[in-house]
Amino acid sequence: MTEQVDRRSVKVAHWFRESLSFRNVSSLYLLVVICIVFAFWVSAKFYTVGDLKTILESQTATALASVGLMIPMAAGAFDLAIGAEVGLGVVLVSWLLAKAGIPMVPAIAVTLIVGGFVGLVSAILITRIRIDSFIATLAISSVLTAAALWITSDEQIVGLSSTFDKISTQQVFGITVPVYILLGVSLCVWYVMEVTPLGRRVYATGGNIEAARLAGVATAKVITFSLIACGVLAALAGVVESASLGGGDPTIGPSYLLPAFTATFLGSTQFRRGRFNIWGTIVAVYVLQAGIQGLELAGAPVWIPDLFDGVALAAAVGLARFELRSESGAAIRRLLRFGSTRKTGRNSHDVEGPAGGEVA
């Protein structure tokens, strides 16, 4: 009896240690370090409660775009049009409200539908015409940039209705509405990706598309779904951004590209051991922003955010690769240490033995 309890407590302790290990949640530790460093460096200015709230609220659009991007990335499809999709959302909703005079709710709905349609077009290019997702979405990205310039005639759109602007300023319990939108979207995405068969199939497609196909997963449909979802969320990010800008700026899209990719890759190193996942992505968005914000407050020159984004992207991808490689190695070593499973270790040698070699 006591032995059983003991074993359970060991298990819980093990789980606890694993969950809090540096590898698993490194960016949370990073966040703490950033807070401490900047608190000392620029003590007076940095990290008052107000600052934290500003970071939280200012990054909702980036976070929405990153969450959207996370879905096709999990399905193994790159969406390089993510920035342009956000940009299109920004100008489209502004144009519909200010120039076309459409009421707020239909304007937002149309924007989201157009975002989904853009994802559908990317998906058709990738799954039907079989263009590599990298190239297909790069092309789409340029087309969308052109569309944004055409809609706005390369000018800022201003004078949106005050009810629309209110979306970004209206507070509930002291926090603005977009944060709740992000929370709601995140919960939905979490549910779909982690709890439903669809999410499982998305990860299967990203894990090994051929194996998934042979196991009966409709991989083309999965990729299509993921890109449509990404398009809708990017458009939603555009709507939120437009509300906080109070207008439409045709040049804003590209600035979302790098932060979204950095966040999804860095997020993949968190919590789920190399798998793209929602909470890792969101945490990564805020860790990165905290770093940039701190540097800016410390009086860093204007080129720092770009430098930071670039270095962080390379570091995040490198970390993600390391995570995938090192885990299998570590796990094998762990297995070999178990006496009972020594057999498994020996078998793995056999693969390169004559039986395996002969077949090649």
Next chain:
Amino acid sequence: MSVPILELRNVSKTFPGLRALDRVSFSVSPGEIIGLIGRNGSGKSTLVKVLAGIHRSDRGSEIVLGARGRMGSDPEDRPQMHFLHQELGLVSMLTTIENLNLSNDVGKARILPVARKRERRRAEELIGHLGAHFDVTKPVGELAPAERAIVAIARVLGRWTHRQNVLVLDEPTAALERSGVITLFDAVRQAASDGAGVIFISHRLDEVMELADRTIALRDGVVVADLATSDCNYDQLVRLIVGPDVATEQHQFNRDVGKPLLSVRGLRGSSSRGSKVRVTSLEVRAGEIVGVAGLLGSGRDELLGLIFGSRVGSVSEMTIADQNLGRPNMRTALSLGVGYVSADRARDGVIMSFSARENLTLPWLRPLTRHFGRLDASAERYDSKKWLGMVGLQPLKPEFRLMIFSGGNQQKVALARWLRTQAKILLLDEPTQGVDVAAKAAIYDLMLSAAREGTAVLFSSSDARELAALSDRVLVMCDGTIAKTLEGTSLTEANIVQESHGFV
């Protein structure tokens, strides 16, 4: 006879739990063509890898390279060993001239413009020397397979800076038509008459008899024969590689077979994709295990994928579980209860980054789905414990990622998923490829018990022993067609080997 150009003395190679090569000794003289024969797993590939320096031979082994003396373990330290594998290592977008000169511009003038005329003349000389004539300015990808092989040999020849060379040809003819084989053999004979020692490895015994001066047979890592080819006949060679113990063993099955679950007529592979498969008719009944035998390039490795619909092909008539299909269609096949396990686990068999549990349940998530599309985590855990336990997953850790299991255990998971869906028809491509002995036995048990439950099992294998041990019938493929069906008393290991080699 002159001094041997290559001599092996007591070369052994031990893998954990397996003696792949056991004191192999033989020698190769200049100008001599040695045929090396043996079945899958007899140690041929290991021997090639030892010679190439990929594997390190055991202590006490000695490999002497003519005048150069003992060969070290460094792969760079054997410039006179030349290897030609089935993948020829040519760049298909470049022309013959460019391929021949890829490694030749070392030293001087690396950045000077290449001397086109001279290079072309040299390429034509090398090709012509081997008795072949074709356009050397065409991209290699557009050449016939035999011509590509000649380019590869010519490249090896062109690199020869001295006369003491050994050329190792590992299954060079698998992808070739008969006329191509003749062209290639002429080239090999020419290389030998230039003073090279040739080791020719092939499954096709007739080719070995045609080309080799001397034949060396390997069985279970031991040289069982080393004789002049003119002294032996075909049956003798078959007996040599099969071994005396199993040659006449035949097997008796009294399985109850039911109605046909799978029947296919007029199956054709897509010839535009280089498939030669033409199968007139094929039928598998409930409770029956049917094996598919055949050499590399016989279409054995394509047949199941074509039936399943994961490879492009067509049929004139196809019935799966009483349903007519106009053409092979993977999704329809899956919905009718067909399960397919591919030969290449890592490429398209399983998802390495998924846990064993996730791999298991992927094809059939519906019974685990509750309201609002939620997957019932505890039901899934229960299912995975049950099925992975049944197939004997070692260690039984459904949450571990698949990449950390051994090949045999990965294969068990791949099988378990279709047992879980209660597939009526199992198509298994090389189910025991790269799997150790214990896991092999477990997989055989699973196949047999599935058949007892009334599943129709169709499996392909390169191992004649397991084909003979498991199957009610064996279809032997040759050049894309089913050349022979072995059953009853004629279903023996020796017959499978003999029929596969395309000799009547």
